[in-house]
Amino acid sequence: MRGKEMKKVVGFGYHKTNAVYMRRFKNGKWESGKLVKEDQFSISVMAPALHYGQQCFEGLKAYLRKDGKVNLFRISDNARRFQSSCERLLMPQLPVEDFIEGVKATVLENKDFLPPYGTEGTLYIRPLMIGVGPKLGLGAADEFLFIVIVSPVGAYIGDPKPIKVVTSEYDRAAPFGTGDVKVGGNYAGSVFALEIAKKEGFQDVLFLDPKTHTKIEEVGAANFYGITFDNKYLTPKSPSILNSITNRALKTLAKDKLGLEVIEGDIYIDKMEHIKEAAACGTALLITPIGSITHLGKTFTFTDHEKIGPYSQQLKELLTGIQFGSIADPYGWITTIN
Numbered sequence: 001m002r003g004k005e006m007k008k009v010v011g012f013g014y015h016k017t018n019a020v021y022m023r024r025f026k027n028g029k030w031e032s033g034k035l036v037k038e039d040q041f042s043i044s045v046m047a048p049a050l051h052y053g054q055q056c057f058e059g060l061k062a063y064l065r066k067d068g069k070v071n072l073f074r075i076s077d078n079a080r081r082f083q084s085s086c087e088r089l090l091m092p093q094l095p096v097e098d099f100i101e102g103v104k105a106t107v108l109e110n111k112d113f114l115p116p117y118g119t120e121g122t123l124y125i126r127p128l129m130i131g132v133g134p135k136l137g138l139g140a141a142d143e144f145l146f147i148v149i150v151s152p153v154g155a156y157i158g159d160p161k162p163i164k165v166v167t168s169e170y171d172r173a174a175p176f177g178t179g180d181v182k183v184g185g186n187y188a189g190s191v192f193a194l195e196i197a198k199k200e201g202f203q204d205v206l207f208l209d210p211k212t213h214t215k216i217e218e219v220g221a222a223n224f225y226g227i228t229f230d231n232k233y234l235t236p237k238s239p240s241i242l243n244s245i246t247n248r249a250l251k252t253l254a255k256d257k258l259g260l261e262v263i264e265g266d267i268y269i270d271k272m273e274h275i276k277e278a279a280a281c282g283t284a285l286l287i288t289p290i291g292s293i294t295h296l297g298k299t300f301t302f303t304d305h306e307k308i309g310p311y312s313q314q315l316k317e318l319l320t321g322i323q324f325g326s327i328a329d330p331y332g333w334i335t336t337i338n
């Protein structure tokens with residue numbers, strides 16, 4: 001199914017496209033990258049990516065503009081975060097310009113799969129690095145693959161109504177662990193908590209700080225922010241949170257365009273009365289309003305729980321306007337490719 005054949009792309013599923021980008025790191029250097037048709041390949045059964053989780057990834061999107069060109073959003077930030085993840089897992093740091101080149105080549109080769117302008121659909125981009133050189137003992141591989149995969153996607157959570165989330169007794173990250181980098185292990189450890197939340201009728205899980213379990217950290221695969229009654233944009237700051245590129249953009253927009261004071265700090269789970277609207281934010285979830293949080297059997301309902309709150313709505317319009325090119329980008333966040 002090609003993007004332009006889809007009137008509206010529904011959900012966050014994988015659709016195979018024309019090509020996947022592959023680039024190998026071998027004998028201490030990067031070989032040249034190539035686009036391949038197959039989305040399958042073979043690696044050693046002893047690849048450390050399979051046994052010891054030596055892998056990391058990124059998530060960003062390509063947006064089809066009204067004029068047919070394609071926008072990438074803050075791609076250098078994804079490239080730099082990818083480097084931090086690689087460094088933390090003893091993998092070679094791909095130069096920023098090489099990351100960008102691999103992403104651009106993959107998007108352009110799969111341009112037909114970009115959902116039409118005006119449908120809110122996008123081409124999700126998944127850069128990935130895996131340790132493939134065989135190794136039995138614990139340690140880093142000596143050979144790596146950098147891969148870029150794309151897939152047309154719609155909304156991560158289909159229902160536009162605010163979601164209900166629940167806290168978990170489990171953690172996604174340890175206090176001095178890998179929570180601030182985008183490595184598969186963080187997600188492997190968190191799907192169990194997500195599954196429990198879903199079985200209990202919630203749409204997502206809210207993780208608390210792993211040390212004290214008293215402060216809000218992150219929603220499953222997104223950052224958290226709240227808007228207070230005295231009009232402040234409040235978002236947690238913690239070394240075990242993934243530094244969301246979407247949240248970074250929202251902090252700027254909240255301050256510059258909505259005149260909100262931005263505060264990064266502790267948000268205690270038992271003290272949320274000062275927050276009127278809350279949301280999860282990230283590349284996949286965009287801005288997903290949160291209607292209520294359930295913690296230890298008690299539910300806190302935000303004032304704006306029936307529909308997206310007015311500040312989140314404005315932030316969403318500004319952000320998506322810049323991403324799709326209908327609002328001028330004064331920040332240099334957009335890379336347009338053709």
Ligand SMILES: Cc1ncc(COP(=O)(O)O)c(C=O)c1O
Nearest residue numbers: 221222223242244245246282283
């Ligand atoms: C754990 C986690 N937090 C936050 C985010 C949001 O980050 P970004 O806005 O860079 O997509 C993501 C998604 O990548 C995530 O997986």
